[in-house]
Amino acid sequence: MGYYLQQLVNGICLGGMYALMSVGYSLVYSIMNFSNFAHGGVIMIGAYIGYFALTALGCPFFLTFLLCGLGSGVLAILLERFVYTPLRKRSAPSLYFIISAMGASIFLENLVIAVIDGTPRNYPEIFKNTINIGGLNLGLDSLLMIIITAVSLFILMFIIHKTKIGLAIRACSYNEKVATLMGINGDLVIFVVFLMGGILAGFAGMLYGMRFIVKPTIGLVTNKSFVAAVFGGLGSLPGAIVGSLLLGIMEIFVASWNSAYRDLFVYALLILVLVVKPSGLMGKVTEDKA
């Protein structure tokens, strides 16, 4: 019993990390109808900011954390300004956005390889302690990760559902054209969406780096969080969160049964969802979603 609980905890930790990453995909998709694959690159840059803030600048943990969010948020906005805005002005089809996003992702990856280098780096050990609750072991870093994920997702949901800008975002996600006709500033909404996605990407990058490793190809690893977003229903925030947690838990249980089947399972699930229920667990109607 304790064994399954421990695996469940492992799954929640993994799923929580996916959730922080996948909401970025979902947010952008809900407004702009394309999968922002550059998101993985933004997460990766966040991880690097955290690494250098901790090692080279010697920043304390929480300051580093804020720096990561800030840095990635700014990067996401810059990407939007220089890569997506020109496309938006020309009303380019969403395929162009996806291709530009992939290009931006590869650009960021190679930028890091050229400017820093390709060697993997390890975060200094910040939280080494482990707490034991009734036979369950939970590292302080995992606990912190769950808390940070929960709090930031809660704040995000609050902004979306209880504030004026949140209302504007929701309106745009239904129909951007009509919403802007009603006097909503579409540019501002997109700005806020990228900023929020970027900040969460920075947090996710730092947490990822702390738990695993920092390297230029982290962006590829975040593919699974994209799968989670699709599984939960692209464009739906609760869907992304639920999808991520479920994917994390399922992945851990598949791996604990036979670790070789782990990725096979994840990507089979992606295909299955796309074939059987393309809108995912909680996705909106598919008619107007590509």
Add this chain to the structure above:
Amino acid sequence: MRKLLAILLVSVMLIGTLAGCGEKESDTIKLGWMGSLTGDQAAYGTCEYQTLQLLVEKKNAAGGILGKQIELIGYDTKGDAQEAVNVAKRLCAQDKVCAIIGPNASGQCIAIQSVLDEYKISDMSTVATNEKVTVQDGVLKEFNFRICFLDPEQGRIAGKFVGEYLGFDKVAILYDVNDDYGQGLKDNFVNVFTAMGGTVVAEEKYNGGDTDFTAQLTKIKETDAQIIFTPIFYQDFINIHKQARTLGMELPMLGGDGCASEVLFDAADAVNGSYVINHVSLTDPSGEAFRTEYAQKWNGAKMELNGYMAYDAFLAWCAAVEKAGSDDPIKIAEAYTQIEVDGMTGKIKISPENHNPIGKSGCVEQIDGVNKTYIFVTKIPTE
């Protein structure tokens, strides 16, 4: 084209001059060396060359070999296979060495095979671990030898270390299914360990590129494993340690030479107390005397793994020359498989079937995370 012509003319001239003085060369025995003195692997090659220079100097001061002085001729391969071919040709055709030591990388060793076959001059490579260096498609390369053990040997060393030295009988394994290196180590480990009555209580896998190992580790935690064998590379080794400690597991782990890296000390607390296997231990007390000599000769330089390999390659060469009783390259090549030498990296005996060393020792080192260093534990022969 003009460049090619120039090279051609120069070589003709050189061959001419050499042919002229060919009669007088018999007062020394010529030993060739090749390796990287520049490029990415410069540190490795430089160490080999410096070790050989020191050894030749000592040997000459003690009267040389077969009553003659040794002349060491070394060239830079720049870490490049094409350049290695050029260098090998120069050593064989122009310098007429009796044998070659080096280069350090498998790619270069494989590239020079045809040159060696053509001139019938042997090469003893230092740390080329690829199987194809000495045997290709089941055919033995007559003039290629190596002084280091092959990757799978480490699996046998690991099995003996866990079963005999540590006296454990329950072990868990965690390895990358997509990696030949790990697969080879694992298979050999299991053979040796189970033959000694040990049980593999968990054999967990992952796919290269995975970063989350909590599922496998939690499974291992449920067993009564005494150690985890991890035939993987250092980055995953670090990740696995970090996650294991998070899960409250204090088990030590054992990795191969792919794990031995200074990078491990980035996660010093997590990896503390685990073991790695290596060709030699840089802190092995029996190498201390030569390390000191080396440092004195080369301005306090630290001897790398390659130095130890070059040292043993030189011992093997000396023994082969003495056995052959002459500096005839073919006789030396034949003698390599008949000698037995006690080297710095263990007992050296070259198998006539595959030209790999038999029964070499591997070193096991323990990671001291507190002082950020490796501690020499024991030396284990592979049999």
